[in-house]
Amino acid sequence: MPTRGYRALVTASSPPPAANPPVRRRRRPGPTGGVGFVVDSVLMAWRWLRRMRTALYMLAALGFLTLVATFVPQEPNVSSTVAEWRSGEAGPGVPVARVLDAVGAFDVYGSGLFVALLLLMYLSLTACLIPRIRAWFRLVRLSRPPVIRRPSEANLTATFATAASPEVVHATADDVLTRRRWRRRRHTGDGRTPAQLAAEKGLVSREGGSLLFHVSFYVLLAAIIVGQLTTFEGQRGVVEGEPGFSDSAVSYWLYQPGRWFDESDHDRWQFELDEFHVDWVRDPLAPGAGQPTEFRSEVTITPPDGEPYAAEIDSNAPLRIGGKRITQLDWGYAPRVVVEVDGEVVHDGFIQPTVTDGGFFRGAVKAPAADPDVGLEVFFYPYAPYDESGRPVPTGAPWDEAPMLLFRQHRGDLQLGATQQTVNELDTTELESEGGAYLRPGQSVTVGDVEVSFPELRRWVGYQVSSRPAIPALLAGAGLLVGGLIPALYASRRRLWVLTERDEGLGSTLVTVTGRAFQRPEAFAEEHAAVTAELADAVEATATDPPPDRPGDHSGAHHRAGDREVLRP
Amino acid sequence: MTQDQLAELSRFLYSPTTLLLYLTAAFVYLYALTTTVGRQEERERGRRARRIGGVLAVLGVTAHVAHELARGFAQDRLPLGNMFEVTSLMALVGVVSGLYVLQFVRRRPELNGFVLLGGSLVLGMAMLMYAEPGPLMPILDTWWRPFHVSLLVAAMGIFAAAFVFNGLYLLRDTAERAVAASHEGRSRGSTVGAAHLGDLERTGPSTDGDDDEVERAHAAAYREALRAGIPRVKLAVGVFLGTSLVSWVWLVTDDTVAGGVGRFLAVNLTMVAAALLAAWFTPFLPSTATLDGLAHRTITFAFVLWTVGVIAGAMWAEVSWGRFWGWDPKETGSFLTWVAYAGYLHARATHGVRGRNAAWIGIGAFIVLMGTYLIANYVVVGLHSYAEL
Numbered sequence: 001m002p003t004r005g006y007r008a009l010v011t012a013s014s015p016p017p018a019a020n021p022p023v024r025r026r027r028r029p030g031p032t033g034g035v036g037f038v039v040d041s042v043l044m045a046w047r048w049l050r051r052m053r054t055a056l057y058m059l060a061a062l063g064f065l066t067l068v069a070t071f072v073p074q075e076p077n078v079s080s081t082v083a084e085w086r087s088g089e090a091g092p093g094v095p096v097a098r099v100l101d102a103v104g105a106f107d108v109y110g111s112g113l114f115v116a117l118l119l120l121m122y123l124s125l126t127a128c129l130i131p132r133i134r135a136w137f138r139l140v141r142l143s144r145p146p147v148i149r150r151p152s153e154a155n156l157t158a159t160f161a162t163a164a165s166p167e168v169v170h171a172t173a174d175d176v177l178t179r180r181r182w183r184r185r186r187h188t189g190d191g192r193t194p195a196q197l198a199a200e201k202g203l204v205s206r207e208g209g210s211l212l213f214h215v216s217f218y219v220l221l222a223a224i225i226v227g228q229l230t231t232f233e234g235q236r237g238v239v240e241g242e243p244g245f246s247d248s249a250v251s252y253w254l255y256q257p258g259r260w261f262d263e264s265d266h267d268r269w270q271f272e273l274d275e276f277h278v279d280w281v282r283d284p285l286a287p288g289a290g291q292p293t294e295f296r297s298e299v300t301i302t303p304p305d306g307e308p309y310a311a312e313i314d315s316n317a318p319l320r321i322g323g324k325r326i327t328q329l330d331w332g333y334a335p336r337v338v339v340e341v342d343g344e345v346v347h348d349g350f351i352q353p354t355v356t357d358g359g360f361f362r363g364a365v366k367a368p369a370a371d372p373d374v375g376l377e378v379f380f381y382p383y384a385p386y387d388e389s390g391r392p393v394p395t396g397a398p399w400d401e402a403p404m405l406l407f408r409q410h411r412g413d414l415q416l417g418a419t420q421q422t423v424n425e426l427d428t429t430e431l432e433s434e435g436g437a438y439l440r441p442g443q444s445v446t447v448g449d450v451e452v453s454f455p456e457l458r459r460w461v462g463y464q465v466s467s468r469p470a471i472p473a474l475l476a477g478a479g480l481l482v483g484g485l486i487p488a489l490y491a492s493r494r495r496l497w498v499l500t501e502r503d504e505g506l507g508s509t510l511v512t513v514t515g516r517a518f519q520r521p522e523a524f525a526e527e528h529a530a531v532t533a534e535l536a537d538a539v540e541a542t543a544t545d546p547p548p549d550r551p552g553d554h555s556g557a558h559h560r561a562g563d564r565e566v567l568r569p
Numbered sequence: 570m571t572q573d574q575l576a577e578l579s580r581f582l583y584s585p586t587t588l589l590l591y592l593t594a595a596f597v598y599l600y601a602l603t604t605t606v607g608r609q610e611e612r613e614r615g616r617r618a619r620r621i622g623g624v625l626a627v628l629g630v631t632a633h634v635a636h637e638l639a640r641g642f643a644q645d646r647l648p649l650g651n652m653f654e655v656t657s658l659m660a661l662v663g664v665v666s667g668l669y670v671l672q673f674v675r676r677r678p679e680l681n682g683f684v685l686l687g688g689s690l691v692l693g694m695a696m697l698m699y700a701e702p703g704p705l706m707p708i709l710d711t712w713w714r715p716f717h718v719s720l721l722v723a724a725m726g727i728f729a730a731a732f733v734f735n736g737l738y739l740l741r742d743t744a745e746r747a748v749a750a751s752h753e754g755r756s757r758g759s760t761v762g763a764a765h766l767g768d769l770e771r772t773g774p775s776t777d778g779d780d781d782e783v784e785r786a787h788a789a790a791y792r793e794a795l796r797a798g799i800p801r802v803k804l805a806v807g808v809f810l811g812t813s814l815v816s817w818v819w820l821v822t823d824d825t826v827a828g829g830v831g832r833f834l835a836v837n838l839t840m841v842a843a844a845l846l847a848a849w850f851t852p853f854l855p856s857t858a859t860l861d862g863l864a865h866r867t868i869t870f871a872f873v874l875w876t877v878g879v880i881a882g883a884m885w886a887e888v889s890w891g892r893f894w895g896w897d898p899k900e901t902g903s904f905l906t907w908v909a910y911a912g913y914l915h916a917r918a919t920h921g922v923r924g925r926n927a928a929w930i931g932i933g934a935f936i937v938l939m940g941t942y943l944i945a946n947y948v949v950v951g952l953h954s955y956a957e958l
Contacts, residue, residue, distance in 0.1 A: 052915065052918065052919040052920075053919060053921075053922070055915060056912060056915055056916060056919060056922065059908055059911060059912045059915065060912065062908055063905055063908045063909055063912065063937070066901055066904060066905040066908065067905060067937075069896060069901050070898060070901050070902060070905065070941060070944060070945070071944075074896060076895070076896070077895065077896060077897060077898075108896075109896050233891075315889060316713065316885075316888060316889050317888075318888060318889075318891065325891060327889070327890065327891035329891075464891045466891045466892070468887075471887065471893070474893065475884075478880045478883075481876065481880075482873075482876060482877055482880065485872075485873055485876060486873060489869045489872070489873065489914075490869075
């Protein structure tokens with residue numbers, strides 16, 4: 001605890017020696033007792049937050065949480081896998097899953113731990129940045145390059161002699177360094193330090209870049225928070241040629257508006273899918289066999305007060321309408337299934353079976369209008385050609401060259417509303433099967449007293465409509481981040497001095513150009529050589545060290561102060 | 570030429586041509602490294618060996634570039650669409666940038682062998698994920714892909730080179746510390762200049778006249794001491810376990826148990842062999858400061874590329890998936906890698922952590938990079954999963 005030690009030194013024991021006056025202002029004694037304890041604790045916490053080591057620990061903690069999120073399935077991404085982990089069908093088992101659930105490992109980025117860490121990181125960042133920004137402004141406004149007595153051993157040094165007077169040399173050096181945008185300080189020389197021009201560069205850009213980089217995290221955070229509040233996301237599936245949907249709150253299946261998103265922000269255009277194009281590499285011997293090659297929607301948009309127009313949505317080319325963007329999320333086959341009982345149509349519509357691992361699609365038809373209810377368990381195979389004996393052979397191929405609809409018919413109670421079931425699931429506990437059959441498009445078949453027909457096959461596409469007004473701010477934050485990162489890592493802080501020593505007897509001035517870079521010494525070696533050469537040219541140097549025939553030779557022998565060989569003309 | 574013939578050609582150019590050229594060049598360079606401390610005629614042999622190594626390395630790079638071109642033409646697209654292609658290009662970028670920096674910027678051509686060895690390892694690893702040339706998934710077919718992917722691949726290649734430098738730094742540092750410790754133990758004196766065994770050996774009676782011979786004997790003794798300073802068994806076990814942090818992915822994802830164990834052992838034992846080989850070459854390495862500086866520079870450069878690449882990926886995701894960031898496994902992995910290398914850069918700026926600890930963070934960051942790369946492609950399924958396509 002340096003502060004306490006310092007205070008003890010100043011107040012309790014001897015006063016500091018006069019030659020060494022206290023650099024820091026004396027801290028006023030703070031409150032004592034309970035209040036003092038709180039104040040001290042807060043100060044200590046603040047100081048701990050300001051340490052670089054703390055930042056390292058927090059980065060490590062962030063890394064650890066991210067690592068957890070890499071291994072454990074995340075609910076917002078793959079909720080089905082999480083459900084399997086919870087039920088024990090997959091993963092390490094139910095007890096482990098329960099522990100994971102308790103610590104929020106299934107949704108790391110939504111967990112309180114992550115939010116707390118993020119808060120702590122931003123607090124630590126703020127604690128670091130406030131003094132650094134203050135110091136940086138002081139640096140920009142007040143910093144003057146320091147003067148030196150003699151070139152240090154660590155410096156890169158070159159010397160030359162010239163007939164010009166020290167004043168002229170300094171004025172010329174000032175010009176040269178002004179053009180190169182160095183911060184300069186003229187010093188006329190006194191008993192202890194020689195006449196010199198001191199210069200410094202890069203101290204603003206390196207630290208400034210680092211500050212900009214770190215400040216960009218606030219911009220990013222603000223943009224993300226504002227983005228969460230103003231965003232809108234809606235999802236909706238559409239079957240080819242069927243009525244689509246309109247941009248309004250009620251027509252989305254999944255509707256996620258931000259808190260600041262208002263229903264009046266909807267544009268009320270009408271969306272219809274005319275045709276969905278999808279294709280694959282169908283040749284089983286071709287490279288990349290079975291791989292999809294195209295996903296493209298041809299759509300018609302009708303603005304609320306205007307003519308309908310045609311548009312296209314591609315995988316990487318979403319459709320933009322006003323401030324909204326429409327992207328394709330998923331797709332599937334939509335067979336139309338008509339169910340008749342005793343000549344009466346109880347179901348006529350497109351079903352949207354979900355794809356399974358086996359390459360076929362699985363769905364259900366539920367017709368509560370019949371008495372008793374009719375339920376069909378549906379398996380859809382896009383490519384099931386006949387073999388030699390005339391039997392259909394289901395394959396896993398996804399293209400619809402020989403579509404086949406396989407169903408099992410059930411009668412009884414569908415238990416709609418009584419049990420939890422999705423559109424594509426049939427609860428068969430209260431149902432009894434009367435057999436099944438397969439259908440090609442255009443065919444119909446009667447099982448029991450139920451006639452099922454499969455008049456046509458279309459496709460459906462799931463779309464996402466989103467509006468993100470905060471994206472430009474986010475982009476600006478990313479720009480700041482990169483714009484700060486590059487100078488923070490690549491700008492180098494360096495100092496240069498032009499020292500002169502006049503020999504009236506010889507009528508010449510000995511000029512020493514010496515300098516040091518805090519980072520990237522090789523780049524500085526080149527710069528130093530260039531500045532020296534330019535100055536030597538401008539003041540018509542008569543002898544130089546290093547000699548001008550090897551100006552670029554700074555790879556091996558660095559010319560240190562002291563080894564002056566060619567000095568006097 | 571038909572596309573099938575081009576595919577055949579690209580395969581041949583990759584393995585065995587490029588792989589063998591890189592490996593041979595690496596060993597020729599490593600041999601040349603051992604001659605730098607020998608007699609005059611030996612140094613001459615070393616110079617010649619280095620020239621041969623240079624020619625082999627250029628031929629290897631040419632074959633590698635030709636492979637990429639042939640593969641590109643065979644499938645009519647940039648070869649950046651699957652794991653094999655990305656890893657192969659990562660090796661190319663790592664080798665070319667590493668050789669360029671060592672040869673022309675840092676002027677340390679004697680280290681080329683290590684870069685080439687690293688490149689051969691990455692090439693070999695790519696063989697484990699070989700996929701035949703083929704078309705792209707439609708979602709990948711956009712100008713965003715070459716932009717985003719090539720930035721990240723370049724960064725990965727350079728991170729790999731930095732990993733080599735960090736590893737060599739740790740080896741050299743361990744050896745020097747061991748020598749210094751043994752010296753301190755024997756002399757019980759100041760540790761200044763402790764890393765030089767020469768003056769220890771010099772206490773014996775001087776052989777008249779042949780100072781050169783004595784000098785060489787001392788240098789050889791120092792080399793032996795450095796080599797002995799590295800605990801081989803610990804190194805081998807450590808590398809095996811460290812590699813396992815990444816290579817378990819093959820163990821759990823291969824179709825057959827035998828295949829998985831085979832790949833796992835192949836990767837681990839290759840890494841162990843490479844580490845033992847590097848340990849033998851430790852005495853010929855440049856100073857720890859040089860190696861540390863090389864690692865820092867390469868990581869700095871790659872970090873900027875990685876940052877821009879991830880931002881480009883987020884922009885592509887915004888266009889293509891309608892969200893810029895969704896903590897998809899690959900996004901999580903790239904973020905984790907970014908955090909790890911940011912940790913390295915911060916460690917370098919922290920008193921008490923720089924040096925060995927920072928180098929360990931650098932090694933850990935590379936494990937994170939390779940681990941998340943393989944996990945996100947093979948183990949966890951997400952939007953980015955097109956590894957086997």
